Amino acid sequence: MSLLTDQALQIAPGYRLQWESAQNMFVLLYPEGLIELNQSSAEILQMCNGSNTQADIIQALEIKFETTGLENDIVNFLNIALDNGWLTQQT
Amino acid sequence: MAGSHNKLSPPRWLLAELTYSCPLQCPYCSNPLDYAQLSSELSTDDWKRVLKQSREMGAVQLGFSGGEPLVRKDLVELVDYSHELGYYTNLITSGYNMDEAKIIALKEAGLDHIQISLQASSKELNDFIAGTESFEHKKETAKLIKKHGYPMVLCVVLHRQNIHQMKDILDMAIELGADFVELANTQYYGWAHHNRDQLMPSQEQLQNAEVIAKEYQASQQGRMKIYYVVPDYYEGRPKACMNGWGTTFLTIAPDGLALPCHSARQLPNFDCPSVRDHSISDIWNTSTAFNYFRGNDWMKEPCKSCPEKEKDFGGCHCQAFLLTGDAKNADPVCDLSPQHHTVTDAIEQASKTSQTGEKALLFRNTKNSKLFNH
Numbered sequence: 082m083s084l085l086t087d088q089a090l091q092i093a094p095g096y097r098l099q100w101e102s103a104q105n106m107f108v109l110l111y112p113e114g115l116i117e118l119n120q121s122s123a124e125i126l127q128m129c130n131g132s133n134t135q136a137d138i139i140q141a142l143e144i145k146f147e148t149t150g151l152e153n154d155i156v157n158f159l160n161i162a163l164d165n166g167w168l169t170q171q172t
Numbered sequence: 173m174a175g176s177h178n179k180l181s182p183p184r185w186l187l188a189e190l191t192y193s194c195p196l197q198c199p200y201c202s203n204p205l206d207y208a209q210l211s212s213e214l215s216t217d218d219w220k221r222v223l224k225q226s227r228e229m230g231a232v233q234l235g236f237s238g239g240e241p242l243v244r245k246d247l248v249e250l251v252d253y254s255h256e257l258g259y260y261t262n263l264i265t266s267g268y269n270m271d272e273a274k275i276i277a278l279k280e281a282g283l284d285h286i287q288i289s290l291q292a293s294s295k296e297l298n299d300f301i302a303g304t305e306s307f308e309h310k311k312e313t314a315k316l317i318k319k320h321g322y323p324m325v326l327c328v329v330l331h332r333q334n335i336h337q338m339k340d341i342l343d344m345a346i347e348l349g350a351d352f353v354e355l356a357n358t359q360y361y362g363w364a365h366h367n368r369d370q371l372m373p374s375q376e377q378l379q380n381a382e383v384i385a386k387e388y389q390a391s392q393q394g395r396m397k398i399y400y401v402v403p404d405y406y407e408g409r410p411k412a413c414m415n416g417w418g419t420t421f422l423t424i425a426p427d428g429l430a431l432p433c434h435s436a437r438q439l440p441n442f443d444c445p446s447v448r449d450h451s452i453s454d455i456w457n458t459s460t461a462f463n464y465f466r467g468n469d470w471m472k473e474p475c476k477s478c479p480e481k482e483k484d485f486g487g488c489h490c491q492a493f494l495l496t497g498d499a500k501n502a503d504p505v506c507d508l509s510p511q512h513h514t515v516t517d518a519i520e521q522a523s524k525t526s527q528t529g530e531k532a533l534l535f536r537n538t539k540n541s542k543l544f545n546h
Contacts, residue, residue, distance in 0.1 A: 095351065112287070114233070
């Protein structure tokens, strides 16, 4: 599945993004599995709320972290997340 | 970090084996052979205490298993409570006796996912292996699970008697709308160990099955995820058992015993603690059983000086015990183990059994379990 630039991103059905205070980190939960997320992955996934597109996410995170040039990293991560089935896009 | 003494990681995975009761009689069941003599089941309140304490420790993935967890009258109540605590709740079931009302009730209680097992792709073989007529009913249940919007894992345990159905099994998974398929080669513990000669496939059967699994993995990419669990008897290196002893997994057995892995009960003089007497935090942090194989200090050669010891932690201790009599030996699946011949002998023995006519399978039921009372 390739990333569609004009389509909103959301966490796939059956997957759940959740803050775990015991471990002080976000995790992505799915049937019989979990992925422990580093800070940047967690920041991106939190933006995948069903209304943000790739461009929205890049813009929001660049503003939040007062930086530029995040596009490559974010697009790479979104592609990996789509390939792994963590995210979906409406078509 | 896995295997490190200094920094204890919290449990992330709680396996709640609610009961040893099961309407099926699969001869590869991983439950203990002598389950019929184990003492009474935990109460609903006991389970709630375990769930709460484990969640506070950090457990977040929760599997309700057994036996058949649907047998417990309080299943919906326990799912509801677990969902409130923030667990991702998985029901690991045969699907037998699961009607639409129960599927809906569990959904309303917050159940996140259902794993349903089938024993084969044909009615005749499924019902033979299950020891119970269940094939059509299970398939209907699988369709209802999807109808109500659950993600569904279809689990099929593979062995010599069904591995030739690989392609049909995968076509069936597609037909049923499975999101994930777990094709798990039998692991030889409990009843499966007892029936090993009749269950172990040949190398050739495995190779054929693996080719088919790979084809479907490619063609189903993006639709259905296929996990193919390799049989460790044919691997040169052991599995990294439980992701490292006491690092990730916590199993609570029906009678309240806390186990670092679901086979650990059989290890001699191991004294696994009970949740009836101890808190989860005491069990995880200070019990002898959970600390026994943490770190590397327990290791003997060839593990002690092995460059791969941080990768597989010496393999499976229960398997080392079953095949060599000493849980501290290297898992004999490893071809560096001086006892590796126990594995190759077992393969040869199973091959002979398949050529000279099958010994009868011993089915997993209470009557047969009582044969193992001591």
